[in-house]
Amino acid sequence: MAHVEVSEITVTEVTIESPPRPRSLVASVEAWLGLLVEIPAAILVVAEIVILFAGVIARYVLHQPLIWSDELASMLFLWLAMLGAAVAFRRSEHMRMTAVIASVGPAMRAYLDVVATCAALAFLLLIVRPAYDYAYEESFITTPARRSPGCVRSAISTSSSSLSASPVFACLRACRLPSPSGLRSSAIWR
Numbered sequence: 083m084a085h086v087e088v089s090e091i092t093v094t095e096v097t098i099e100s101p102p103r104p105r106s107l108v109a110s111v112e113a114w115l116g117l118l119v120e121i122p123a124a125i126l127v128v129a130e131i132v133i134l135f136a137g138v139i140a141r142y143v144l145h146q147p148l149i150w151s152d153e154l155a156s157m158l159f160l161w162l163a164m165l166g167a168a169v170a171f172r173r174s175e176h177m178r179m180t181a182v183i184a185s186v187g188p189a190m191r192a193y194l195d196v197v198a199t200c201a202a203l204a205f206l207l208l209i210v211r212p213a214y215d216y217a218y219e220e221s222f223i224t225t226p227a228r229r230s231p232g233c234v235r236s237a238i239s240t241s242s243s244s245l246s247a248s249p250v251f252a253c254l255r256a257c258r259l260p261s262p263s264g265l266r267s268s269a270i271w272r
Contacts, residue, residue: 116169116172122161123165126165129158130155130162133154133158134155150227150228153225156235157234157235160238213236217236
C-alpha cells in the first residue's frame with residue numbers, strides 16, 4: 083500500500099488598491115447637498131430627544147409641565163419628517179413598491195425610477211399653490227404656548243429646501259448614469 087501525506091497550503095490574498103477616482107462635479111454637488119440635508123436632520127433628532135425628555139421630566143418628576151415643549155416638538159417633528167424623506171430618497175431607501183421593482187429587469191427598473199421621480203415632481207407642483215394658500219390663512223392664527231404665527235408650522239410642509247431636495251437628488255443621480263447610447267459625450271456624464 084502506498085502512503086500519501088497531505089500538508090496544509092496557506093493562501094494569502096493580496097489586495098491592490100487603485101488610486102481614488104476624482105469625483106465629478108455632479109457627484110460633488112450631490113454629496114454637498116446630502117450633507118446640507120443630513121446634518122440638520124441629525125441635529126433635529128438630538129433636539130427632539132432633548133425636548134421630549136425635558137418635557138417628560140418636567141411633567142412627571144417635577145410636576146411642572148413645560149407647555150411649550152409639545153408644541154415645539156411637533157413642529158420639529160414636521161421638519162424631521164420632511165428632511166428624513168429627502169435623506170431616504172437620496173439613499174434610495176424611500177418607501178416604494180419594492181416587490182414590483184425587484185421583479186423587473188434593470189432597464190425597466192430605471193424606467194420606473196424615472197416615472198416615480200416625475201410623479202414626485204408633479205405632486206410637488208400640484209400642491210404648491212394650495213399649500214401657499216393654507217400657509218397664508220394660518221398666518222392670522224398664533225400658537226397658544228409660543229405665540230408664533232401658525233404659518234410657521236404650515237410652511238414647513240411647503241418648504242422648498244426639504245420638499246424639492248428629493249427630486250434634486252434624483253436628477254443628480256440621473257446625471258451620473260451613463261448616457262443612453264453608452265457614450266459619455268460631455269463632462270457631466272463622467
